[in-house]
Amino acid sequence: MTPPEPRPRDRGIPEATVARLPVYLRALQALDDRGILTVSSEHLAETTGVNSAKLRKDLSHLGSYGTRGVGYEVEYLIYQISRELGLTQDWSVAIVGAGNLGRALANYGGFGTRGFRIAALLDADTAVLGDTVAGLSVGHIDTLEDVVDRENVSIGVIATPAAAAQEVCDRFVETGVTSVLNFAPVVLNVPPGVDVRKVDLSIELQILAFHEQRKADGYAGLDPFGRGPV
Amino acid sequence: MTPPEPRPRDRGIPEATVARLPVYLRALQALDDRGILTVSSEHLAETTGVNSAKLRKDLSHLGSYGTRGVGYEVEYLIYQISRELGLTQDWSVAIVGAGNLGRALANYGGFGTRGFRIAALLDADTAVLGDTVAGLSVGHIDTLEDVVDRENVSIGVIATPAAAAQEVCDRFVETGVTSVLNFAPVVLNVPPGVDVRKVDLSIELQILAFHEQRKADGYAGLDPFGRGPV
DNA sequence: TTCTGTGAACTGATTCACAGCT
DNA sequence: AGCTGTGAATCAGTTCACAGAA
Structure with a gap:
């Protein structure tokens, strides 16, 4: 499990920090929308519900992007966090399960912030095939492999009943997807190298x-x- | 913040443990359904994706419910975890927001395991008023306070758009709800003593x-x- | 003077490794 | 012999408190 060789700038950002960066990003975007140019750690910490020392330490993992005596420049920080999270590019997402949950996910406004694109919404139930959800036609689960290949899907979302989840997951993994977001109430089994996040x-x-x-x-x-x- | 007095059995169960108990519980119920009577920490740990030492330490916080050389009795452990989590009683839940997400939540099979009862599904949009979801008629948001009082709601679920979330939360809190599950992409502001969990x-x-x-x-x-x- | 960036102290969680019960 | 329960060691994350840049 040792990384092949030490890489240039240490990207060893703590997991806990990674989990908070999206929250900071959202708050910064709200500030930006209101035309605010600069923000202190104290203020940003307050609106995101964390301790200001923690916020500063979190941001320090990305580099030194603040100005002492002043604070952080909102736009610049948005860019840096986006870049760190990989949101300056678009990631292709496939959702399996076109029930209420799958539809809710597909409709999730602009998919949170920019950065994600829903490539497909698939289901096994022929009754919902062809339904239009969020401008997308529901496809058949059998096309999963095709869709993943063609659309270069890198994140698979599982919104199926519990019984189907592991099989869908296996198919995602088999086709080369290495990130899975699982809404089904089961513990998924995946080989090393595949990231699974669970929402339950x-x-x-x-x-x-x-x-x-x-x-x-x-x-x-x-x-x-x-x-x-x- | 000191508790009034030291209480009989120390209930200081670590937060990290509490978050895993539901996972163990689900796995145990699956074993029980298959008629399995007893399970070792090694086996239960494997099916829940944790380290067996961690599992044993987690369970040891509830008391000594295992038998050395044998393992844990499935049914008895189900009961103990359920009791610890407060699932031997029913909790009343109100969901606000009857969009796809709210509907998905309302339909969530038997609401995971037993222990929860959906008292109401409310929305501000008059277009969906009276729709039947999961055997429940969608009510108007203005009845929130009535419903909470009448049905003794203790957990409020927010499945509204971001803009409405804080107001709904305030109304829950004002009416005495002290646990909130928030699906809207905002950081909610609540007074101390109110628990908020966020799914984003x-x-x-x-x-x-x-x-x-x-x-x-x-x-x-x-x-x-x-x-x-x- | 103000506010960042960060060592140092601390708190909490995980893992190891084994004593002790059945 | 097998498996739990748990001290001790370790690791990760948080908070404190302050030196130093603007």
């Missing part, structure tokens, strides 16, 4: 339930409005 | 894009199939 509604709810229960249990006095289970 | 598609994609770019950049030899941007 019921896990999120269960985590919230845990904290709700705790509030209800022991700290009633500190939480005058807390509600219990039904 | 575009952030997940951007994190994947970062790793894709890295693979494409520097490790071509280790990743023969990796695709670049389009």
